[in-house]
Amino acid sequence: MLQFDTIIIGAGISGLYQLHKLRDELNLKTLAIEEGSDIGGTWYWNRYPGARCDSESYTYGYTFSEKIYKNWTWKEKYPKQNTILKYLKFVEKKLNLRKDILFNNKIISGKYLEKKDLWEIKTNKNKIFLCKYLICAAGSLSATNIPNIKGLKTFKGKYYHTGRWPKKKVNLKDQIVAQIGTGSSGIQVAPEIAKIVKKLVIFQRTPNFSIPARNKKLTKEFISNFKKDYEKIKKRLRKTPGGHTFSFPKRSVFDFTLKERNKIYEKAWRKGSLSFRACFGDITKSLKANKTASKFIKDKILNTVNDKKIAKILTNFDHPFTSKRPTLNTNYYETFNRKNVELIDLKTNPIIKITKKGIKTKNDNYNFDKIIFATGYDALTGPLLSLNLVGKKKTKLKNFWNKSPKTYLGLMIPNFPNLFVIQGPGSPSVLTNVPVQIEQHVEWITNCINFLNIKSKKSIEATLGSAKKWSNEIKKLADASLFMKAKISWYKGDNIPGKPKVFIPYPGGLPRYRNICNKVEKNQYKEFLIK
Numbered sequence: 171m172l173q174f175d176t177i178i179i180g181a182g183i184s185g186l187y188q189l190h191k192l193r194d195e196l197n198l199k200t201l202a203i204e205e206g207s208d209i210g211g212t213w214y215w216n217r218y219p220g221a222r223c224d225s226e227s228y229t230y231g232y233t234f235s236e237k238i239y240k241n242w243t244w245k246e247k248y249p250k251q252n253t254i255l256k257y258l259k260f261v262e263k264k265l266n267l268r269k270d271i272l273f274n275n276k277i278i279s280g281k282y283l284e285k286k287d288l289w290e291i292k293t294n295k296n297k298i299f300l301c302k303y304l305i306c307a308a309g310s311l312s313a314t315n316i317p318n319i320k321g322l323k324t325f326k327g328k329y330y331h332t333g334r335w336p337k338k339k340v341n342l343k344d345q346i347v348a349q350i351g352t353g354s355s356g357i358q359v360a361p362e363i364a365k366i367v368k369k370l371v372i373f374q375r376t377p378n379f380s381i382p383a384r385n386k387k388l389t390k391e392f393i394s395n396f397k398k399d400y401e402k403i404k405k406r407l408r409k410t411p412g413g414h415t416f417s418f419p420k421r422s423v424f425d426f427t428l429k430e431r432n433k434i435y436e437k438a439w440r441k442g443s444l445s446f447r448a449c450f451g452d453i454t455k456s457l458k459a460n461k462t463a464s465k466f467i468k469d470k471i472l473n474t475v476n477d478k479k480i481a482k483i484l485t486n487f488d489h490p491f492t493s494k495r496p497t498l499n500t501n502y503y504e505t506f507n508r509k510n511v512e513l514i515d516l517k518t519n520p521i522i523k524i525t526k527k528g529i530k531t532k533n534d535n536y537n538f539d540k541i542i543f544a545t546g547y548d549a550l551t552g553p554l555l556s557l558n559l560v561g562k563k564k565t566k567l568k569n570f571w572n573k574s575p576k577t578y579l580g581l582m583i584p585n586f587p588n589l590f591v592i593q594g595p596g597s598p599s600v601l602t603n604v605p606v607q608i609e610q611h612v613e614w615i616t617n618c619i620n621f622l623n624i625k626s627k628k629s630i631e632a633t634l635g636s637a638k639k640w641s642n643e644i645k646k647l648a649d650a651s652l653f654m655k656a657k658i659s660w661y662k663g664d665n666i667p668g669k670p671k672v673f674i675p676y677p678g679g680l681p682r683y684r685n686i687c688n689k690v691e692k693n694q695y696k697e698f699l700i701k
């Protein structure tokens with residue numbers, strides 16, 4: 171049985187950086203294990219037409235190396251899936267990581283051997299490894315969710331999830347296609363496939379607020395400036411709550427007249443960016459202020475979509491803007507002006523079952539060649555639970571988390587010594603420009619392991635008390651936010667039947683979170699049990 175100092179689960183942005191840090195800086199014998207046949211994580215799996223980043227390219231990636239930052243040239247405002255994959259391959263090559271990654275192996279179980287202070291892990295190819303430290307870089311949006319709709323197995327056509335899109339080209343030309351789901355991925359995929367298919371029927375559970383991306387080629391001047399400003403950008407990304415370059419101003423919606431306010435909204439709408447939510451400081455905080463932004467977006471949609479009935483379904487919001495993941499789009503609303511696109515409101519016309527030939531709803535029967543599930547993920551906890559981890563005293567993670575995910579800082583779990591999680595539940599993760607959060611986590615974990623090794627320690631474990639305190643802190647912050655005003659949100663597990671209904675990520679912003687983590691480190695991890 172092969173033994174390593176550290177094993178990393180996943181070879182996406184997190185796994186790659188963690189491998190570099192542990193192997194090249196701490197000189198640890200490290201192996202990354204990846205289910206896919208190549209690196210990239212999200213950007214390896216999400217090959218669906220229209221897949222693109224919503225974070226601006228020059229902010230989405232690694233900032234730990236000035237050389238890497240400056241040697242890669244982003245050419246578009248929002249990079250597409252394939253470009254990000256190329257970028258990650260470029261980084262992987264620079265750091266020579268591939269030789270320490272085992273591909274095509276999915277970790278299916280992990281057991282902590284208390285007497286040896288080692289993790290024993292097993293892959294679906296029956297490979298067994300031992301390691302002292304196990305690091306989950308398995309992603310927060312990597313466990314795809316296909317809803318359990320009656321009859322799916324009987325469907326004679328093909329079906330796909332956007333997050334597991336085949337490498338081989340999917341032929342959609344002149345096909346009759348169903349798309350279920352209108353979240354971030356659904357909003358991206360619909361305009362692209364509508365151009366190819368004979369007919370596209372989109373099934374919407376709830377509408378999402380979406381801002382135009384206004385993607386564009388970056389000018390030479392812009393490219394040269396962001397490279398020149400590397401240090402400034404790096405600092406800036408660490409200072410803002412979301413890890414983007416934009417921050418939230420002090421100004422309130424109500425400091426302005428309606429006309430002035432709408433001028434500010436209009437300017438941001440024309441610019442197109444996630445920063446629309448930062449037009450005013452109170453949009454994400456006060457329901458009253460939020461309503462003004464929601465109304466502005468609603469009016470824009472109503473003015474774009476020709477068919478009034480469809481426009482009404484697309485604007486029948488049941489949540490405040492930003493209480494669910496904000497999305498960007500390229501011609502999403504315009505897509506509904508095409509003759510070959512139909513919208514089904516699942517609130518009034520729910521799916522009864524999937525049939526051999528298509529989908530039966532309460533009011534209709536549809537025939538389809540293909541079904542696309544843009545139905546998202548079992549976010550944050552899903553990838554960890556599927557690892558079937560068993561910690562100290564035979565504690566199963568599934569049981570330990572049956573009422574809520576319990577972590578300290580989203581980084582460590584009581585009863586699971588020497589197990590670190592990157593972007594875990596209880597960390598800012600999905601509420602941020604994720605690579606910024608990833609770098610912070612990888613660096614914290616690396617420092618912690620270095621500390622343990624220098625001090626010749628056997629293990630580190632989060633205490634139940636600190637995990638409880640951390641959950642309370644998250645609840646307090648979430649309850650005071652607009653996030654809890656969303657009826658159905660994957661941020662609080664509503665999309666997965668049986669999943670505990672608690673707010674999962676840490677909603678206090680990156681700088682505050684980083685400070686807490688830094689203090690813990692400076693304090694020599696006194697809050698943890700160290701053996």
Ligand SMILES: Cc1cc2nc3c(=O)[nH]c(=O)nc-3n(C[C@H](O)[C@H](O)[C@H](O)COP(=O)(O)OP(=O)(O)OC[C@H]3O[C@@H](n4cnc5c(N)ncnc54)[C@H](O)[C@@H]3O)c2cc1C
Nearest residue numbers: 180182183184205211212223224225276277308309603604
């Ligand atoms: C469609 C989409 C768009 C997104 N857009 C943005 C955006 O605009 N901005 C942003 O900041 N973030 C975005 N994200 C979030 C994105 O996931 C992160 O930005 C980032 O890519 C996460 O990197 P990661 O390495 O932590 O996780 P991932 O990229 O998810 O990689 C995890 C890897 O772990 C592997 N893995 C999981 N379980 C196992 C197992 N049991 N055994 C072996 N391997 C395993 C997976 O195969 C995967 O390759 C988006 C996510 C999706 C799905």
